[in-house]
Amino acid sequence: MTHRRRGEKATISIQEHMAIDVCPGPIRPIKQISDYFPRFPRGLPPAAGPRAAAPPDSSAPPAARAARRSPSDGARDDDEDVDQLFGAYGASSSPGPGPGPGPARPPAKPPEDEPDADGYESDDCTALGTLDFSLLYDQENNALHCTISKAKGLKPMDHNGLADPYVKLHLLPGASKANKLRTKTLRNTLNPTWNETLTYYGITDEDMIRKTLRISVCDEDKFRHNEFIGETRVPLKKLKPNHTKTFSICLEKQLPVDKTEDKSLEERGRILISLKYSSQKQGLLVGIVRCAHLAAMDANGYSDPYVKTYLKPDVDKKSKHKTAVKKKTLNPEFNEEFCYEIKHGDLAKKTLEVTVWDYDIGKSNDFIGGVVLGINAKGERLKHWFDCLKNKDKRIERWHTLTNELPGAVLSD
Numbered sequence: 001m002t003h004r005r006r007g008e009k010a011t012i013s014i015q016e017h018m019a020i021d022v023c024p025g026p027i028r029p030i031k032q033i034s035d036y037f038p039r040f041p042r043g044l045p046p047a048a049g050p051r052a053a054a055p056p057d058s059s060a061p062p063a064a065r066a067a068r069r070s071p072s073d074g075a076r077d078d079d080e081d082v083d084q085l086f087g088a089y090g091a092s093s094s095p096g097p098g099p100g101p102g103p104a105r106p107p108a109k110p111p112e113d114e115p116d117a118d119g120y121e122s123d124d125c126t127a128l129g130t131l132d133f134s135l136l137y138d139q140e141n142n143a144l145h146c147t148i149s150k151a152k153g154l155k156p157m158d159h160n161g162l163a164d165p166y167v168k169l170h171l172l173p174g175a176s177k178a179n180k181l182r183t184k185t186l187r188n189t190l191n192p193t194w195n196e197t198l199t200y201y202g203i204t205d206e207d208m209i210r211k212t213l214r215i216s217v218c219d220e221d222k223f224r225h226n227e228f229i230g231e232t233r234v235p236l237k238k239l240k241p242n243h244t245k246t247f248s249i250c251l252e253k254q255l256p257v258d259k260t261e262d263k264s265l266e267e268r269g270r271i272l273i274s275l276k277y278s279s280q281k282q283g284l285l286v287g288i289v290r291c292a293h294l295a296a297m298d299a300n301g302y303s304d305p306y307v308k309t310y311l312k313p314d315v316d317k318k319s320k321h322k323t324a325v326k327k328k329t330l331n332p333e334f335n336e337e338f339c340y341e342i343k344h345g346d347l348a349k350k351t352l353e354v355t356v357w358d359y360d361i362g363k364s365n366d367f368i369g370g371v372v373l374g375i376n377a378k379g380e381r382l383k384h385w386f387d388c389l390k391n392k393d394k395r396i397e398r399w400h401t402l403t404n405e406l407p408g409a410v411l412s413d
Contacts, residue, residue: 128230128251129154129190131167131217135234137208139241142399144200146213148183150193151251157219157227162188164221165229169198170214171207172233174267174401178295178330185220201292201331202270202399206380208236217251228254268369268402269294269330271307273354274337275373275388276395283341284311284388286352288323289397294330295404297358297366302328304359305368311340312351325359347389348375356402369402 132149148167157163168182181200186192203211216231230251239245274287288307297303304327311319319340326332342350351374358366373385384398 134246287337290333310353
């Protein structure tokens with residue numbers, strides 16, 4: 001036993017000093033941050049309030065109370081805190097056989113305020129914005145009117161935190177420059193209002209069944225490529241003829257285009273053709289009325305179109321007819337009619353080939369697109385031919401889609 005002189009201070013070793021100052025009691029494990037902030041799907045449940053702490057035994061000395069607390073007791077208390085919170089959220093209030101709370105069970109009914117994945121609360125809505133527009137299919141005039149009203153909360157695309165948005169339309173399948181329409185560009189805004197109507201001409205009932213309208217919102221850049229913001233797609237079969245349908249929907253990320261589409265059937269525009277078998281003239285009258293949304297073949301973004309027709313088989317090579325050339329347009333109006341002298345009974349063996357060309361000076365003319373009408377055709381082309389044979393002396397007009405490949409045609413002029 002070490003004796004100490006009177007008035008001399010007690011010396012304490014560094015080990016004892018560290019034990020007293022740093023470790024005054026039992027060592028407890030460090031809590032994780034998730035222990036302080038438990039995660040719940042809809043916030044902290046009302047039933048899970050702070051747990052009432054048990055009053056300490058005041059009769060026992062502090063040393064005895066500290067001795068009764070082991071290091072594992074502290075961790076167990078922390079786990080019980082979290083377990084009780086989750087148990088109060090998921091378990092029923094009926095007492096169980098064990099001392100702890102019952103196992104967590106999901107609530108019987110889903111929360112009523114859960115946002116719809118397709119509604120305005122979705123992530124894409126928040127990030128990309130919303131678009132208001134309306135569609136009208138004018139069945140009598142074979143026209144699809146697309147009115148682009150406004151957009152809200154578009155994604156910022158420029159350094160100033162704004163965008164220069166415009167809207168463009170495509171018809172799928174067969175999307176090409178020929179069937180692209182676009183609005184004007186509005187500068188420096190995330191909430192543009194266009195109130196602009198874009199119209200597709202030559203839309204048939206067959207198109208309304210199988211086509212989908214793709215509506216894209218883009219940001220225009222003067223010195224680089226325009227940037228995509230968001231899009232939506234509307235199957236045209238959802239529309240009722242002559243009835244305006246209004247949409248207010250969230251823009252989505254760019255959706256993949258079906259790569260399996262036959263490139264030989266790329267659309268190159270529409271053509272309005274009239275057929276009539278005249279009993280008086282003993283011949284077939286073929287009318288080339290107009291074209292719409294033709295593919296641009298020249299560097300100026302236009303074409304100089306004209307139309308040729310053949311009635312095949314053409315043994316004598318005399319069935320060729322040609323319209324006048326219309327300069328610098330993608331929507332020419334011809335209103336020309338040709339007569340093929342032929343007996344009505346022989347028409348069932350014939351095929352009418354109609355081709356559209358771009359006129360060029362000093363070089364070969366460019367093929368734009370074509371269509372074949374006859375007994376071997378399909379869809380609207382076959383129906384048009386059949387109606388002509390069935391209804392003598394009646395003029396029947398139909399729109400047809402031009403494709404970039406015409407079987408049996410010579411692709412040179």
